[in-house]
Every structure is written in structure tokens, then in C-alpha cells.
Amino acid sequence: MRDLIQSAIKGHNADYVEVRLEEGRSTHIRYSGKELEDIGSSTSLGGSARAAVGGGWGFVCFNDLTGLREKVSLAVRQARMVGGERIHLAPVEPRVDLVPPHLKKDPALVPLGEKKALLDEYNRIMWGVAGIQSSSIIYGDSSRKVYFATSEGTYIEQEKVDVATYLSAMARDGAEIQQAGLSLGSNGDFSFVESLHQEARDVADKAVKLLKAPPVKGGEYTVVLDPVLAGVFIHEAFGHLSEADHVYENDRLREIMVLGRSFGGPHLNVVDGAAIPGLRGSYRYDDEGVPSTRTYLIKEGTLVGRLHSRETAARMGEPPSGNARAISHRFPPIVRMTNTFIEAGETSFDDLISDIKEGVYVCNWHGGMTSFEMFTFSGGETYMIRNGKIAEMLRPVMLSGNLFTTLHNLEAVGNDLDMNQGGGCGKGGQSPLPVSNGSPHIRISKCLVGGT
Amino acid sequence: MGFSSTTNSSERDALVERALEAAPFGALAHLDFPAASAYPPVEVYDPQVEEVSMEAMEHMGQGLIDAVRAAWPQVLCEGRVSRSLVRMELLNSRGCQASYRKATFNIHIEGVLIEDTDMLFVSESQSSCHPIADITLLKESVLLQLERASRIAKVPTRTMPVVFTPHGLAGVLLGPLLSGLNGKMVLRGTSPLAGRLGERVADERISLWDDPTQPFVPGSRICDDEGVPSRVTPLLKDGVAANFLYDLQTAAQAGALTTASAERSLGSLPSPAPGVLYFAPGDASWEDMLSDMGEGLVVERLLGAGQGNTLGGDFNANVLLGYYVEKGRVVGRAKDVMVSGNVYQVLNTIAGVGKETHWVWGFLNAPHLYCSGVAVAAKR
Known part of the structure; x- marks a missing residue:
């Protein structure tokens, strides 16, 4: 493979050329209701070539490795068509490295029948709860081996194994339908899939309880988020805006996101980093061959760093952070998050809620989105807080806010940091990318809560 | 039934073997694959x-x-x-x-x-x-x-009349509605429309049908992704639920017939989904709707729709682009505003349907929908 790639990238009239080839295999099992709906396995083979000439990038992807050199030439020709300011790439030391997968219990060694037997059990448990109308289980494991070479002399082979499981239960009472779900994942470790009996029961119980829960009255509240939802919050509300590709070509945004700007109180510290080992967003090299790092984005309330590709780092005169990621060979790498979290503070959960007269406690998540200034994220499980105590259960709510005010309204940070490995991130049509995010419990004042 | 896919063209034999290997663990195949059939002429290729x-x-x-x-x-x-x-x-x-x-x-x-x-x-x-x-x-x-949107308007928190533009309709109402019309949701009993074919579920001005047979429409095609010939399928007819969308397997399980609505990517089994959707136009002009509402909201683009409990038809979203209306005129942009409600409630409180339809993303043709009351929450 190495000879094949390296001979294809030699001697092109371009400033920079890279080739990425990928071999993938995956297994999926999906239940819809009581029935197993889809089971099978797939493989993929493909690659891409990317070239920079002057001010332009060219990108070509393919699933046939013959004529690799011509494919690189096409990327060079495309790059030449694009005008604009000359592309600079932040310098990185050329590396030659082989990175084996991070494996604890390899899902590839677990027979398909065994995986199915486990999921059968969880589905039976969910259906054992009275009031359940339907259920859904989605299991997937995949491995991705990347062969990457650049015209600067880097050659890296890197393999990663990802496991993800989603359980959900739906309950119905006449026209009322409610659902609850749980999303989990790991980097190279099947073992979490083996012990979800209690979780399956809880998910089904929650769906049934939601039928009786009233909706929240819309408006502004002091909200307390659990570590799962607070992790989604920091990913959506702040993480995307720290991705430098959004910032570098937008002068106004550069002014807003200037390093040194205050984003919150001294209790707020936010980190992203693929160098933190063993999480779903962890890796040794990004998809440009840059070694991963651990980057402070906010330190004691002040913006101190951001996430970069080699191009954005050079443009902004900041160090490359190893955050250029491509979801597959069909896409060029773009700036992405990896493992993003709010560092633990000192406040206990009881102290977080003790002086809230009327507020909302939101746990777990359905999803989240951002348009930079505005963000929304939705919780899976919601309770009123009354006079410092968790009170009645509510229907799932959606929280919405403005980044620049909300982080300043983040009043208190708990002492119970927890990382969430479920779900995935989408950007530029590349979804779902394995990431993790986390936080301790946090408290935000004046948060807009949607309800009917 | 077993499934396998690959993008590696040298793996053709292994591909079939893997699908056969998975089959003993898989779902019972209730369907018959379609035999050879004649396809309608649907032109979608212009050289x-x-x-x-x-x-x-x-x-x-x-x-x-x-x-x-x-x-x-x-x-x-x-x-x-x-x-x-x-x-x-x-x-x-x-x-x-x-x-x-x-x-x-x-x-x-x-x-x-x-x-x-x-x-x-x-x-x-x-x-x-x-x-x-x-x-x-x-x-x-x-x-x-x-x-x-050039100036920001002050929006109160209350239930108010809302006009959904075709993009607004696509962004917030379509998802929960299609979930309800999806034969798979009906089969599982998680559609509020299950068992209600032939019943009024929306205002009589609401008609919706799937038609992937019109020439040179990006979503059109001669057949669905299982090879079943394309056809026109009424979904809501004058407010009455007319059909659900089915692929072969779901239809066979439900004791229904496929509506040629199978959709799949290379790496997935088919599942029911619409081809090209058309909402019937009404008789209201933009000015009619605005002057009738007096004060209210126009919803154009949304952020975060589809995150909540869409199964029951609920929606909940931040208004990324919307306008506030006072005295029948747009007075500015609605910002820091959320809309919440239930699609079936919206479709039953229609106050007007636009007389012009517009294309959204090449697979939805829809008018403006004017609804008499939707919950709006605004930041103070």
C-alpha cells in the first residue's frame, strides 16, 4: 500500500499533495419493535486525493484504486482552477508511524449470534414494562484503517474501532405518544454492550412515566443541566464556534472570537483534545497527519485557544491543534471537535439547586444544533425544581439561547465531571462523526425554555 | 433476511456470501421481491x-x-x-x-x-x-x-397567529407529519394516524400527495429503490387521511400494498419515504394572510426542529429566520424566539392556505400555511 500511494503522489506540479486510502468493515443490528429488522455486515474500500496549488484546493474521491496517479493529477488540475489568496499550511514534522487500534474488547471477535442474543435480552426487558408500545435498538461496530501519505514525506497507517448502541422505548396512551432513549458508545471496547439490563429497564420506565408528565410552561428559567446534557450544551453552544474554519475568513467573527475575550466567570474552563486517551474522539494523528493535542479553549472564563486544521492555523498564526477530520474517504478533512468538556468545579449537586425557587432540571439529550450565535439543545428527561428540591417530571423540553449571554449566565459548575460517549457530531454533510463530550452538573440563569 | 454492502468492486462474491451468512439471524422475509415490470416514462436526464x-x-x-x-x-x-x-x-x-x-x-x-x-x-x-x-x-x-429582517422587532410571549412559509413548513411541520404517515410507524403503533384512514385529521383545505412521476423534477424517478414502478399516492385528501407510505416488507407485515415508497442508500435496507411531495395551494395571497392576522409571526427558517418527541406530532424549534407582523405588515426580524406545538393541532386550526406554491429542495412543492394559533416563547 505504501509503495502504491507514495509513487502516486511523487512529481506533481503542486504546492502540496496528499492521498488517503481507507479500508472499512462494519456490522449492524437493528430492531424495530419486537422484531429484528436488519442484520448484516458491510465493507468499504476507497480513497481520496487532495492537492493545493496557489490559492486553490482540489479534491477527488474514488472507490477504485487503479490509476491512482491520474486521480491525483485531476485534483491538481482542479486546484489550479481556483483563484484566491495563496494557501499556507502550518508546518508539521513529517512522520512515519503505524498506529494500531485502541482495543479492550474487540467487537470483531464477538460472534454475530452473541451480539444478537444480548440485544434480544434488552428488547425483552423493555417489552416487559407495562405500557410500552414499541422499542428500537440500533447497534453498530466499525473499524476504519487509514493509509495516509503527503508530498512532505509523512506516511501514517492508523486504525480505529468504534462501537455505538442506541436503545429507545415508546409508550402510548390513546393519541399520546412519548419516547425515551439512551445513546452509548466506546472506542474499541465491546464490553459496555454486555451490561445494559438496568439501562434498558430505565429507558422503558421513563417512556411510560412521560405519558403522565405535563409540558413545561415556556419562558425563561434558571436551569440545571446534568453532565450528559451540559456536555451537549458546551459542544453546541461553544465548541462549534471555536472551530477556526468558521472564524478565519470572517473578519467580524474574528473580532468576536479574539483570544483574550471574556466568555464567562473564572469557574469556567473548557477543553478539547484527541490526545486524551481511550475516548470516542481520541486518536494519535488527525486526517492531515498532525499529532493530536489537548487544547484549552476557555481558561478561567477567558478565550485562550481554538481548533485548527493546518490551513486555519497558518492563516491565523496559531499552533495547529490536530483537529482536521474526515468522516470517510468521500470527504476532505475539516476542522472538528474530538473530546470536548467543561472541567470540574467545586460545587456539589445539592448546593447547585438549593437556592433555586422555581427552575428546571434537564437530563439526557435528544439532540442539539447551532447557528453560532443561537443554539438549541433538547433534553430527554426534565423535572421542575421547586424551593431547592427536584419536583414533578415534565415532558421533554428544548432549551435555546444566545452563546454570548448564556456562557456569562453559567453561574455554577459542579464537582462531578462525566464523559458521554453516545451520539455523534454532524458538520458539512459529514455525520455522525465519533466524538465525546462531558461536563459536571452546571447551572445557567435566564435560559429560554420552549414549551406549549 | 440478511444484508450486506460494499464499495469494493472486487468483493462481489463475498458480498452475497455475507448477506446469506446474516440471513439465519435476520428478520422473517414477509415480502416477495418484485418481478420484471413495465415502468412509466419519467424523464429526469437532460444531457x-x-x-x-x-x-x-x-x-x-x-x-x-x-x-x-x-x-x-x-x-x-x-x-x-x-x-x-x-x-x-x-x-x-x-x-x-x-x-x-x-x-x-x-x-x-x-x-x-x-x-x-x-x-x-x-x-x-x-x-x-x-x-x-x-x-x-x-x-x-x-x-x-x-x-x-433588517431591524429586530420586539416579540411577546404568547399564542399567536403564525404563517409558515414553504421553507418554514418544510423545516418544522413536515418531519412530524411524515413520521405519522410512515407505514412503519403505523405498523409499530407509534403513529397518531394509525387506524384513522378515511377519517378527518386536518382542515379540509389540506391536501397532500406523493408524486414522483412528473418529468424533470429532481426527486422524480421511474421506480422506487426496490424496483416497484412509481405512482401517485394521495396522503391527505381534503383533510382526510388517505394512505400511508409503504415499502414491500412493511406493506407485507401490515397486510397492505406497497406505495412504491422504498428508499435506501447503498449501505442500508429499504425503508418507507416519500418521493416528491405536493401540498395543494389555496386562495390566500401573502397580503390577505398578513392583514388577517394583524399581529403574528412569519416562520421562514428553523434551528433544532425535529429534536423533540416528533412521534406524537410535537414540534419545538428556535426561529432562525422569522418576521414579526404588526397591523398586517412585517415590522422586523423575530429573534430569540421559539415556536412549539403539535402538527395535527396546526393542521386543524388553518386560517388560510397560500395561493402560490414554491419548490423546497427539489422534492417538496408547497404553499404558505397560515395557522390561527401557535405557542411562541420569546426572550425578554
């Missing part, structure tokens, strides 16, 4: 699309950006001009053989206007099976959005 040069596409994108920035120099724009060619071949062991080519041409423009930390997003797109030569409609739509 001229392939002939548009990359230089001409670059020129068109730059022209659109320049036209917007000539009127609004502070707006940062991103334009995307693309053409795509798809060739589909489908074969099965019962003799079905389907094949078509489709060419599409797409233009998309997004603009952002930043003042201090305030960000205004506008966008428009157009898709066609012919080359698009005229950018006037795209330009005018973006300029109109910028003009209507």
Missing part, C-alpha cells in the same frame, strides 16, 4: 446538465454573490453551484431489472450579516433537472429576506 463547464458554474456562483453584495456590501456570502449525475441499476433474482439516469443542477447561497454579536442568516436554493441559467429568483429571495 445539457453535464455540458455546463466548471468555469460557467464558477461564473454563476460569483455572479449571484456579487448581486447580493451590490445591495448589501456587509453581507458575507457563500455560494455553491453543483451538478450531479446518478446512474441507478437494480437487479434481483426474480427478473426485475430497472435502470435510469438522472442529472440535477443545484445552486445554493447563504449570507450572514454580523453586527457586534448579532448574526442574521439568510439563504436560498434552487434545484432542477435542467441547467439553471437565471439567478434572478435566488437573488430576489435573498434580498427580500434581508430587507424584512
Whole structure:
């Protein structure tokens, strides 16, 4: 493979050329209701070539490795068509490295029948709860081996194994339908899939309880988020805006996101980093061959760093952070998050809620989105807080806010940091990318809560 | 039933073997694969699309950006001009053989206007099976959005009349409604419309049908992704639930017939989904709807719709682009505002349906929907 790639990238009239080839295999099992709906396995083979000439990038992807050199030439020709300011790439030391997968219990060694037997059990448990109308289980494991070479002399082979499981239960009472779900994942470790009996029961119980829960009255509240939802919050509300590709070509945004700007109180510290080992967003090299790092984005309330590709780092005169990621060979790498979290503070959960007269406690998540200034994220499980105590259960709510005010309204940070490995991130049509995010419990004042 | 896919063309034999290996663990195959059939003539390939040069596409994108920035120099724009060619071949062991080519041409423009930390997003797109030569409609739509949103209006928190533009309808109402009309949700009992075919579920002015047979519409096709010939399927007829969408397996399980609505990517089993959706137009003009509402909200683009409990028809979203109306006129942009409700409640409190329809993303043709009361929450 190495000879094949390296001979294809030699001697092109371009400033920079890279080739990425990928071999993938995956297994999926999906239940819809009581029935197993889809089971099978797939493989993929493909690659891409990317070239920079002057001010332009060219990108070509393919699933046939013959004529690799011509494919690189096409990327060079495309790059030449694009005008604009000359592309600079932040310098990185050329590396030659082989990175084996991070494996604890390899899902590839677990027979398909065994995986199915486990999921059968969880589905039976969910259906054992009275009031359940339907259920859904989605299991997937995949491995991705990347062969990457650049015209600067880097050659890296890197393999990663990802496991993800989603359980959900739906309950119905006449026209009322409610659902609850749980999303989990790991980097190279099947073992979490083996012990979800209690979780399956809880998910089904929650769906049934939601039928009786009233909706929240819309408006502004002091909200307390659990570590799962607070992790989604920091990913959506702040993480995307720290991705430098959004910032570098937008002068106004550069002014807003200037390093040194205050984003919150001294209790707020936010980190992203693929160098933190063993999480779903962890890796040794990004998809440009840059070694991963651990980057402070906010330190004691002040913006101190951001996430970069080699191009954005050079443009902004900041160090490359190893955050250029491509979801597959069909896409060029773009700036992405990896493992993003709010560092633990000192406040206990009881102290977080003790002086809230009327507020909302939101746990777990359905999803989240951002348009930079505005963000929304939705919780899976919601309770009123009354006079410092968790009170009645509510229907799932959606929280919405403005980044620049909300982080300043983040009043208190708990002492119970927890990382969430479920779900995935989408950007530029590349979804779902394995990431993790986390936080301790946090408290935000004046948060807009949607309800009917 | 077992399933396997690959993008590695040297693995053809292994591909079938893997699907056979998985089959003993898989779902019971209730379906029969379709046999050979005759397909309706649905033209979706215009060779001229392939002939548009990359230089001409670059020129068109730059022209659109320049036209917007000539009127609004502070707006940062991103334009995307693309053409795509798809060739589909489908074969099965019962003799079905389907094949078509489709060419599409797409233009998309997004603009952002930043003042201090305030960000205004506008966008428009157009898709066609012919080359698009005229950018006037795209330009005018973006300029109109910028003009209507040029100042921020004060929006109260209460239930108020709301006009959903075709984009607003697609963004917030369509998802929960299609979930309810999906045969798989009906089969599982998680659709509020289950068991209600033939019943009134919406205002009688609401008619909706799936029609992937119209020529040169980007979502049209001769057959669905299982090789079943395309056809017209009424979904809501004068407010009455008429059909649910089915693929072969779901239809067989439900004791129904397929509606030729199987959709699949290379790496997934088929599942029911619409081809091209059409909402019937009504008789209300834009001015009629605004003057009738007096005070209310126009919802154009949404952020975060579809995150909540869509199964029951609920929606809940931040209004990314919307306008507040006072005394029958747009007075400015609605910002820091959320809309919440239930799609069936909206469809039963229709106060007017627009008389013109517009294309959204090449697979939805819809008018404005004017609803008498939707919950709006605004930041104080």
C-alpha cells in the first residue's frame, strides 16, 4: 500500500499533495419493535486525493484504486482552477508511524449470534414494562484503517474501532405518544454492550412515566443541566464556534472570537483534545497527519485557544491543534471537535439547586444544533425544581439561547465531571462523526425554555 | 433476511456470501421481491446538465454573490453551484431489472450579516433537472429576506397567529407529519394516524400527495429503490387521511400494498419515504394572510426542529429566520424566539392556505400555511 500511494503522489506540479486510502468493515443490528429488522455486515474500500496549488484546493474521491496517479493529477488540475489568496499550511514534522487500534474488547471477535442474543435480552426487558408500545435498538461496530501519505514525506497507517448502541422505548396512551432513549458508545471496547439490563429497564420506565408528565410552561428559567446534557450544551453552544474554519475568513467573527475575550466567570474552563486517551474522539494523528493535542479553549472564563486544521492555523498564526477530520474517504478533512468538556468545579449537586425557587432540571439529550450565535439543545428527561428540591417530571423540553449571554449566565459548575460517549457530531454533510463530550452538573440563569 | 454492502468492486462474491451468512439471524422475509415490470416514462436526464463547464458554474456562483453584495456590501456570502449525475441499476433474482439516469443542477447561497454579536442568516436554493441559467429568483429571495429582517422587532410571549412559509413548513411541520404517515410507524403503533384512514385529521383545505412521476423534477424517478414502478399516492385528501407510505416488507407485515415508497442508500435496507411531495395551494395571497392576522409571526427558517418527541406530532424549534407582523405588515426580524406545538393541532386550526406554491429542495412543492394559533416563547 505504501509503495502504491507514495509513487502516486511523487512529481506533481503542486504546492502540496496528499492521498488517503481507507479500508472499512462494519456490522449492524437493528430492531424495530419486537422484531429484528436488519442484520448484516458491510465493507468499504476507497480513497481520496487532495492537492493545493496557489490559492486553490482540489479534491477527488474514488472507490477504485487503479490509476491512482491520474486521480491525483485531476485534483491538481482542479486546484489550479481556483483563484484566491495563496494557501499556507502550518508546518508539521513529517512522520512515519503505524498506529494500531485502541482495543479492550474487540467487537470483531464477538460472534454475530452473541451480539444478537444480548440485544434480544434488552428488547425483552423493555417489552416487559407495562405500557410500552414499541422499542428500537440500533447497534453498530466499525473499524476504519487509514493509509495516509503527503508530498512532505509523512506516511501514517492508523486504525480505529468504534462501537455505538442506541436503545429507545415508546409508550402510548390513546393519541399520546412519548419516547425515551439512551445513546452509548466506546472506542474499541465491546464490553459496555454486555451490561445494559438496568439501562434498558430505565429507558422503558421513563417512556411510560412521560405519558403522565405535563409540558413545561415556556419562558425563561434558571436551569440545571446534568453532565450528559451540559456536555451537549458546551459542544453546541461553544465548541462549534471555536472551530477556526468558521472564524478565519470572517473578519467580524474574528473580532468576536479574539483570544483574550471574556466568555464567562473564572469557574469556567473548557477543553478539547484527541490526545486524551481511550475516548470516542481520541486518536494519535488527525486526517492531515498532525499529532493530536489537548487544547484549552476557555481558561478561567477567558478565550485562550481554538481548533485548527493546518490551513486555519497558518492563516491565523496559531499552533495547529490536530483537529482536521474526515468522516470517510468521500470527504476532505475539516476542522472538528474530538473530546470536548467543561472541567470540574467545586460545587456539589445539592448546593447547585438549593437556592433555586422555581427552575428546571434537564437530563439526557435528544439532540442539539447551532447557528453560532443561537443554539438549541433538547433534553430527554426534565423535572421542575421547586424551593431547592427536584419536583414533578415534565415532558421533554428544548432549551435555546444566545452563546454570548448564556456562557456569562453559567453561574455554577459542579464537582462531578462525566464523559458521554453516545451520539455523534454532524458538520458539512459529514455525520455522525465519533466524538465525546462531558461536563459536571452546571447551572445557567435566564435560559429560554420552549414549551406549549 | 440478511444484508450486506460494499464499495469494493472486487468483493462481489463475498458480498452475497455475507448477506446469506446474516440471513439465519435476520428478520422473517414477509415480502416477495418484485418481478420484471413495465415502468412509466419519467424523464429526469437532460444531457445539457453535464455540458455546463466548471468555469460557467464558477461564473454563476460569483455572479449571484456579487448581486447580493451590490445591495448589501456587509453581507458575507457563500455560494455553491453543483451538478450531479446518478446512474441507478437494480437487479434481483426474480427478473426485475430497472435502470435510469438522472442529472440535477443545484445552486445554493447563504449570507450572514454580523453586527457586534448579532448574526442574521439568510439563504436560498434552487434545484432542477435542467441547467439553471437565471439567478434572478435566488437573488430576489435573498434580498427580500434581508430587507424584512433588517431591524429586530420586539416579540411577546404568547399564542399567536403564525404563517409558515414553504421553507418554514418544510423545516418544522413536515418531519412530524411524515413520521405519522410512515407505514412503519403505523405498523409499530407509534403513529397518531394509525387506524384513522378515511377519517378527518386536518382542515379540509389540506391536501397532500406523493408524486414522483412528473418529468424533470429532481426527486422524480421511474421506480422506487426496490424496483416497484412509481405512482401517485394521495396522503391527505381534503383533510382526510388517505394512505400511508409503504415499502414491500412493511406493506407485507401490515397486510397492505406497497406505495412504491422504498428508499435506501447503498449501505442500508429499504425503508418507507416519500418521493416528491405536493401540498395543494389555496386562495390566500401573502397580503390577505398578513392583514388577517394583524399581529403574528412569519416562520421562514428553523434551528433544532425535529429534536423533540416528533412521534406524537410535537414540534419545538428556535426561529432562525422569522418576521414579526404588526397591523398586517412585517415590522422586523423575530429573534430569540421559539415556536412549539403539535402538527395535527396546526393542521386543524388553518386560517388560510397560500395561493402560490414554491419548490423546497427539489422534492417538496408547497404553499404558505397560515395557522390561527401557535405557542411562541420569546426572550425578554
